[in-house]
Amino acid sequence: xxxxxxxxxxxxMFSDSASGLGIxxxxxxxxxxxxxxxxxxxxxxxxxxxxHLQLLKSLKNKHGEQMEFWRKPTIPLQDVDVRLSPEVxxxxxxxxxxxGLLYDVMxxxxxxxxxxxxxxxxVADVVDVTESPDNFSxxxxxxxxxxxxxxxxxxDKCKPDCDVFSIGDTYEGRPMKIIRIGKESVRRPVIWIDAxxxxxxxxxxxxxxxxxSKLIDPDKSDRIARVLASRYTWYILPVANxxxxxxxxxxxxxxxxxxxxxxxxxxxxxxxxxxxxxxWGGEGTSDLPCNEDYRGDEPFSEPETRNIARLVxxxxxxxxxxxxxVYLSLHSYGQYWLTPWGYTYNVPxxxxxxxxxxxxxxxxxxxxxxxxxxxxxxxxxxxxAAGGSDDWAKxxxxxxxSYTVELCDTGRxxxxxxxxxxxxxxxxxxEATRSLSLSVLRERRxxxxxxxxxx
Ligand SMILES: [Zn+2]
Numbered sequence: 001x002x003x004x005x006x007x008x009x010x011x012x013m014f015s016d017s018a019s020g021l022g023i024x025x026x027x028x029x030x031x032x033x034x035x036x037x038x039x040x041x042x043x044x045x046x047x048x049x050x051x052h053l054q055l056l057k058s059l060k061n062k063h064g065e066q067m068e069f070w071r072k073p074t075i076p077l078q079d080v081d082v083r084l085s086p087e088v089x090x091x092x093x094x095x096x097x098x099x100g101l102l103y104d105v106m107x108x109x110x111x112x113x114x115x116x117x118x119x120x121x122x123v124a125d126v127v128d129v130t131e132s133p134d135n136f137s138x139x140x141x142x143x144x145x146x147x148x149x150x151x152x153x154x155x156d157k158c159k160p161d162c163d164v165f166s167i168g169d170t171y172e173g174r175p176m177k178i179i180r181i182g183k184e185s186v187r188r189p190v191i192w193i194d195a196x197x198x199x200x201x202x203x204x205x206x207x208x209x210x211x212x213s214k215l216i217d218p219d220k221s222d223r224i225a226r227v228l229a230s231r232y233t234w235y236i237l238p239v240a241n242x243x244x245x246x247x248x249x250x251x252x253x254x255x256x257x258x259x260x261x262x263x264x265x266x267x268x269x270x271x272x273x274x275x276x277x278x279x280w281g282g283e284g285t286s287d288l289p290c291n292e293d294y295r296g297d298e299p300f301s302e303p304e305t306r307n308i309a310r311l312v313x314x315x316x317x318x319x320x321x322x323x324x325x326v327y328l329s330l331h332s333y334g335q336y337w338l339t340p341w342g343y344t345y346n347v348p349x350x351x352x353x354x355x356x357x358x359x360x361x362x363x364x365x366x367x368x369x370x371x372x373x374x375x376x377x378x379x380x381x382x383x384x385a386a387g388g389s390d391d392w393a394k395x396x397x398x399x400x401x402s403y404t405v406e407l408c409d410t411g412r413x414x415x416x417x418x419x420x421x422x423x424x425x426x427x428x429x430x431e432a433t434r435s436l437s438l439s440v441l442r443e444r445r446x447x448x449x450x451x452x453x454x455x
Contacts, residue, residue: 039086039089039108039109039110039111040083040084040085040086040109040110040111041083041084041089041105041106041107041108041110042070042081042082042083042084042105042106042107042110042414043081043082043084043103043104043105043106044079044080044081044103044104044106044411045073045079045080045081045082045096045101045102045103046077046079046080046101046102046103047073047076047077047078047080047101048076048077048100048101048102049076050076051099052076052099052100052101053073053074053075053076055095055096055099055101056073056080056082056101057073059092059095063085063088063092064290065085065290066084066085066087066088067082067083067084067085067088067092068082068083068254068292069081069082069292070082070083070411070414070415071334071411072383074382074383079411081106081411081414083110083254106411106412106414107413110416113413113416113418114253114416116418117141117202117416117417117418117419118140118141118419133150133153133154133157136150136153136213138206138209138210138213138422138423138426139419139420139422139423140419140422141202141206141419141422142206142209143246143249144174144239144242144245144246144249147177147205147209147238147239148174148175148177148242150209151164151177151179151212151238152164152177154179154212154216157216157217158181158216161181161182161183161229162179162180162181162182162216163179163180164177164178164179164180165177165178165180166178167237167307167308167310167311168303168306168307168310168311169303169307170241170242170243170258170259170303170304171243171258171259171260171302171303171304172243172246172259174242174243174246176237176239176240176242176304176307176308177237177238177239178235178236178237178311179212179234179235179236179238180233180234180235181212181215181216181229181233181234181236182229182230182232182233182234183233184233185233186323188231188232188233188323189231189232189233189323189324189325189326189440189441189444190232190233190234190235190323190324190325190326191232191233191234191235191325191326191328191433191437192234192235192236192312192324192326192327192328192393192399193208193211193234193235193236193237193328193329193330193433194208194236194237194240194308194328194329194330194389195207195208195237195238195239195240195329195330195331196208196238196239196240196241196245196330197240197241197272197273197304197305197329197331197389198241198244198256198257198271198272198273198331199241199243199244199245199247199248199255199256199257200244200248200253200254200255200256200415201330201331201332201333201407201415202248202332202415202417203332203333203407203408203417203421203422203425204330204331204332204407205238205239205245205330206419206422206425206426207330207407207422207425207426207429208236208237208238208239208330209238209426210422210423210425210426210427210429210430211236211426211429211430211433212236212238214426214430215228215229215234215236224434224438225434227438228434228437228438231437231441232325232437233323237308240272240304240308241257241258241272241304242304243258243259243304244256244257244258244259244269244272247259253415253416254415255269256269256271256292257269257270257271257272257292257294258270258272258302258304260301260302260303262289262297264289265289265290267289267290267294268289269289269294270289270294270295270296270301270302271285271286271292271293271294271295271296272302272304272305273329273331273385273387273388273389273404274286274293274294274295274296274385274386274387274388275295275296275299275300275301275302275305275387276299276300276305276309276387276388276389276391276392277299277300277309277387277392277396278343278387278391278392278395278396279343279344279386279387279391279395280295280298280299280386280387281295281299281386281387282343282344282384282386282387283343283344283384283385283386284342284343284383284384284385284386285385285386285387293385295386295387299387305389308389309392312324312393312397322398324393324397324399325399325400325401325437325440325444326399326401326402326403326436326437326440327389327390327393327394327397327399327401327402327403328403328404328405328433328436329389329390329403329404329405330405330407330429331404331405331406331407332406332407332408332414332415332417333406333407333408333409333410333411333413333414333415333417334382334406334410334411335371335372335373335374335406335407335408335409335410336373336374336375336376336381336382336404336405336406337358337359337361337362337373337374337375337403337405337406337432338375338376338377338378338381338382338390338403338404338405338406339351339354339355339358339375339376339377339378339390339402339403340354340377340378340388340390340391340394340395340402341377341378341379341391341394341395342377342378342379342384342385342386342388342390342391342404343379343384343385343386343387343388343391344379344384345377345379345380345384347377347380348394350400351377353400353401354400354401354402354403355375355376357401357435357436357439357440358375358403358436359375360435360436360439361432361433361435361436362375362432363435364428364431364432364434364435365428365429365431365432367431368424368427368428368431369424369427369428371408371424371425371428373405378390378391378404382406388404389404390402390403390404401436401440405429405432407425407429408421408424408425408428409421
């Protein structure tokens with residue numbers, strides 16, 4: 001964001017947070033109280049055999065929220081990432097040493113990483129982006145209000161070939177803003193991108209925002225961007241869980257779920273990526289509201305998942321069947337390009353095609369800034385997780401190329417990825433998306449030629 005004098009800045013954003021005003025003219029984010037992470041550790045474990053996995057699971061049962069898996073134990077030799085609260089560190093680390101379970105300390109001060117992620121902003125930095133979307137920085141993280149205002153400001157810039165609208169309200173009443181880029185036409189295939197259904201994965205919304213800005217305003221010399229904007233209609237939902245995302249800014253940076261209340265539990269929220277109505281309630285989900293992977297008390301219990309499903313059904317399935325060519329859901333972290341299925345180790349019949357285009361997309365990423373991504377089905381290369389959105393898109397909507405992408409990094413910073421990664425991750429994902437959409441265009445052309453030949 002710019003700091004030129006005379007730029008408008010907005011008090012509304014801080015109207016409920018006078019206590020957040022720092023010394024002088026500095027505003028310290030987040031403005032309200034939040035859970036401190038001071039001296040929380042994140043460690044990476046290397047379980048060698050089943051007994052190590054059992055030990056981790058029993059420690060988790062014993063310590064509950066004070067020991068949180070960022071990467072769950074699955075099979076021996078696969079890394080496990082765990083956040084440990086300060087209270088449990090003295091008890092757990094000696095036990096790990098005794099059992100021969102090796103680990104690396106990824107960070108021994110999570111709070112410092114959180115602070116580095118969002119440097120204090122001066123009052124002059126807070127600009128009214130609705131008046132000039134160009135003032136919106138693509139290389140820093142933004143609050144939901146800022147993102148929402150920025151999207152509203154895009155309407156004038158990209159009309160008539162785009163639109164920004166709300167697909168419905170969240171549990172706490174925030175409008176879920178989506179952007180359509182490209183003409184609406186029944187003949188045009190659609191690429192769908194959503195991000196941030198898991199609140200703490202900030203790089204996902206930041207990457208979606210980066211892609212939006214590059215599609216709307218491509219470099220003059222960028223012929224491919226123009227082709228993609230003219231051949232497809234894009235729907236991009238940069239923050240699929242605005243309540244949770246706002247909560248990560250104001251109260252708890254590591255919040256993952258939605259923010260709904262439950263009848264019989266004081267714990268809040270549902271895992272938005274276990275809530276979809278396709279093999280809902282299966283492996284890798286929990287029926288306990290306090291757990292991170294709580295699936296909800298029924299499929300689509302959450303307004304956020306329901307709003308997306310309703311839009312997709314109304315727009316693309318019932319009225320415009322077959323238009324949804326690509327479904328992409330952005331998450332972090334781990335650098336995985338994941339295909340269905342998540343609910344079973346089996347794979348869909350067209351799995352080779354999904355892997356083929358996924359591999360090409362990740363090669364494009366590697367050529368851009370060197371990041372390496374692993375490609376494969378969620379269950380096979382990560383873990384079983386039923387009720388995910390990519391499974392639903394494929395299993396219910398029949399979208400052939402349905403993927404979940406776990407963006408940067410591989411765990412050094414995990415969820416707390418410093419902002420200087422945003423543009424490189426954005427570049428890489430943009431190249432991956434281009435590769436994928438060009439491949440799909442070619443495939444559709446080949447299929448059309450074949451149809452013409454036989455009719
Ligand atoms: Zn996620």
